Ligand SMILES: Nc1ncnc2c1ncn2[C@@H]1O[C@H](COP(=O)(O)OP(=O)(O)OP(=O)(O)O)[C@@H](O)[C@H]1O
């Protein structure tokens with residue numbers, strides 16, 4: 092069973108600790124704020140109040156035995172940096188750390204972070220993408236004039252299958268998969284992905300994952 | 315040109331406003347904190363100090379003429395809710411609003427938000443996925459025993475092409491695309507995606523996007 096330490100139980104850290112626990116990992120969740128520790132007590136393997144800048148406190152909780160530690164401290168960069176240094180000193184094999192600027196990222200990497208997390212920047216990049224292409228939720232340039240796109244199924248496709256529509260023959264695009272939202276969800280991501288067969292019916296609200304030349308994709312009906 | 319209003323210039327809002335502007339949109343960035351407005355002055359089309367809960371202030375800045383408004387206020391839920399209501403009242407066609415809990419999401423949707431943004435939760439879900447499958451950065455169940463996965467190229471694949479490796483013939487998997495990190499980036503996402511040909515060389519660090527039966531994918535070399 093993978094064993095993780097999540098340090099800093101703000102909105103990102105607490106959500107991460109809970110999600111990892113529900114996915115079956117062993118999670119020790121750490122914060123110096125007792126209210127936040129208490130709130131997570133039944134949601135993670137072990138919720139502990141401690142100051143992560145103290146090497147002794149970390150060692151006492153067995154922090155050196157985890158597979159990976161995630162430092163989710165957001166605004167207090169010095170605490171974050173010192174925590175990364177302590178974890179490195181304890182021999183934690185994999186350290187993820189949150190940073191808000193490129194300078195902070197470089198510093199944390201020099202101190203020992205293996206990868207940098209920036210929830211707000213990552214989310215801003217995705218939402219900017221989605222907003223700039225309202226009918227295409229995600230657009231990725233594949234090079235050589237081809238692309239893989241996610242697009243909301245146009246109305247003329249509803250109730251039809253790839254074969255009936257002639258997606259390949261008539262539109263020149265390849266339907267790689269269909270992302271269908273679980274009924275209650277309106278989130279930016281998630282949803283079940285189906286590998287469609289020649290006669291899968293496309294439903295309203297489906298997000299189609301298509302590959303084709305940029306021209307073919309641009310020529311698709313948009314509604 | 316798409317025209318956006320971004321209200322609330324915290325870490326997420328400011329990053330979003332800047333990214334949208336760089337992608338070619340017209341962006342009016344709003345905050346009641348003059349320091350944050352000043353910091354964005356040269357990075358967006360127009361940076362304005364105002365209180366978004368005031369309908370007159372919003373109208374005076376032409377807020378009713380935008381294509382979409384993004385309410386990126388994080389911690390002050392009442393400001394966020396009232397702002398959404400004002401934007402709805404002004405007839406803004408598309409409103410995205412930030413919420414931190416399911417209850418807040420439902421309230422904002424009832425008031426008029428078309429979609430909900432939760433940067434920390436979205437990031438936590440992605441990172442939990444990535445952490446649980448260290449050699450598979452993203453795993454999506456395609457149903458019917460097949461999956462689409464992103465996996466770091468195993469060492470035995472380095473320097474070889476799909477044809478030389480016999481990905482289809484020998485491993486029974488289909489290489490949909492290769493995600494290659496731009497050299498300076500260690501971010502969780504991003505990176506250029508190539509549609510590989512039979513003799514594209516796989517490089518160390520490449521993330522391979524593969525489709526195949528769960529058994530074939532599980533049998534791939536892991537390093
Ligand atoms: N030295 C430390 N030891 C333990 N916990 C710490 C330490 N320093 C900060 N923290 C905790 O880290 C948590 C997250 O930090 P902070 O609230 O500054 O980030 P944030 O960016 O607002 O988080 P989010 O955006 O995820 O809500 C806080 O709950 C704080 O108590």
Ligand SMILES: Nc1ncnc2c1ncn2[C@@H]1O[C@H](COP(=O)(O)OP(=O)(O)OP(=O)(O)O)[C@@H](O)[C@H]1O
Pocket residue numbers: 211321322323324325326327344345346347350364365366367386387388389390393394
């Ligand atoms: N009524 C309002 N009018 C204009 N700006 C507002 C209003 N209420 C809050 N804001 C601004 O919204 C911004 C973001 O809110 P806040 O700092 O609470 O969120 P946050 O969750 O910490 O943001 P982030 O995680 O993106 O850094 C703040 O800069 C604040 O000044």
